[in-house]
Amino acid sequence: MASLGSGCQSLQKLDRGIYRVADSVSETDQVTGRRSLSFAARSEQIAQGNSYIEKLLAAETKAGRPVDAALDKKQYLRLIRVFDRVHAVSHLRRERWQPVLLDRDSFNAFTTGGTYIVVHRGLMQQLQSDDELAAVLGHEIAHTVANHVFERQSHVQLSTLAGSRSARRGSYQSAFTHENEREADRIGILYSALAGFDPLASSRIWQRQYIKEGTGRALRFHDHPVNTERQQEAAAVGRKVAGYYRAGQQNPAYPQLLQSNVLWRQSQSAAPGEGGGVSALFDTVLGAYVQHQVAKQEERRQAAEIRRIKALETRLKQPQFKKVSERQLKASWYYQAGSPELQSVIMGLLVKRNEQVERYIAHVPGRVTAGRRFSVSFTLPVGLTVDQLQQLPLKFYLDDARQVL
Known part of the structure; x- marks a missing residue:
């Protein structure tokens, strides 16, 4: 007859095994503390994401197009200055990142899940203040913090393997990305406030874009919130985090505020062997299911809006x-x-x-x-x-x- 102690050891061993399984297909979300799907370790994410940017930079060199300070010294120094302040209060502040300025007229910036952040000169020229630039940079850093690039890839792969018909629809994929964009906006606005930039600046960007571009709502399913919705939500988030804003100064309590603030509170999980395995597996499955349902709900909402506009038309x-x-x-x-x-x-x-x-x-x-x-x-x-x-x-x-x- 097995002793009570050996039974406990078997359960601990089983829980550690379950944790390894969960850990192979998910990671701890640095923002919420919960598990999120990811088939790639952080080292793989950096290697894959940086490889894409390094090929892009090689193509720029081959084409004879200058980048960074050689392209526009004033805007590049501005980019570095604002980026350093925002990055310093982010969840990835211990990673060594490199901002890149490209010769493009478009209003765009992006990351690929590694440690580069690419900004088009057109965006730098159109943003009217460093506060607005901080909101954009915070948004892009947030995409990597929340693992949106690889989370989406993992979610699509898992949904396909599970035979989900939703994952094959372009409208569903747009809706899934739409929710990631909303999350990146919220995180980015908090970062900008903690770094000493006006958290309401983001809402001013999207108000201007609305006047300039309208919404594009009736044209297609969209993978970003339309400008009106983005402006309204950015203003609401900006007001919520305004108490953390110290104009031009880093909030000294930022490490604690990254874990618990008015937008989220990090959940704490048990250690492997102490129930952490079961908890991690449950969190992973539940998180994937919730994301799937939220994306389907957003897909239905957008479809209804498109029908509404076309009926009026x-x-x-x-x-x-x-x-x-x-x-x-x-x-x-x-x-x-x-x-x-x-x-x-x-x-x-x-x-x-x-x-x-x-x-x-x-x-x-x-x-x-x-x-x-x-x-x-x-x-x-x-x-x-x-x-x-x-x-x-x-x-x-x-x-x-x-x-x-």
Whole structure:
């Protein structure tokens, strides 16, 4: 007959074995303390993520395109200065990271799960303050902290092996990424506040992008929150973490605040052999299931929004277009009688030029009332006239609208 002690040792051994299994397909989320899917260890993530960036940098050198200080010394030094402050209060502050400035006009920055952060010069030029830059850099660091690149890969692989039809849908994949983007925004705003940057700066970025770009809601499923939603959520998160903000100064309590704050509280798990194995396995399975359900819910929400906008679009009748000046086009529509009154209406224009599809938007002032015409003016960019536009394939569409309650 086995002794009580040997029975306990067997259970401890089993629990440690279960932990090794769970640890091979997941990791401890540095933000929440819970388990998240990941088939790659951090060393593998760094090697794979950095390999992609190093090939990109080699291609830039081969093409004769300068990077970093050789491209724009002033913006590169600004990038380094702001990045160092944000990185210093992040969960990955002990890793040696390298910011990279590329010669691109686009409003973009990205990471690949390694220790590089790539920023386009166009983004640096468009951001109006270091506070806004800090929010963007915090967001990108957060993607790696939360292991979004490899978590998504692992989730898709596991879902495919499990025979999930959802994982094969592009709309589901967009929704899954959409939720990761929301999480990165929240983490990034906290980082910027802890580093001494205004946590409301992020909301100002997306308010500006909304005025400039509209939403693009009706065009397709989106893997980033649309500008209106992003602005509203960023403002709400910024207000929540405002108490941690010390203008221009690092919050001295940042190590503790990374573990417990108004956005999350890290959970503590038992050690392997002491119930940690069972806990890790349960956490991994539950976490993957919850992510799957949240992504499906977001997929359904986006589908409903697309249907709503397209239903409203069918109520726009008798389109008329008129040249106002060389680069200004006035368009008007009759809004069908019996339709709900609308506000915050945005009309979009798609133009195919030089094998590229360009998108222009215009905000309709005031409210749109049923049974009347409304009009809006599109201002075209330098190099494209209304006469040229009329010779190109184009399409007008309803970008977004809110029903007056």
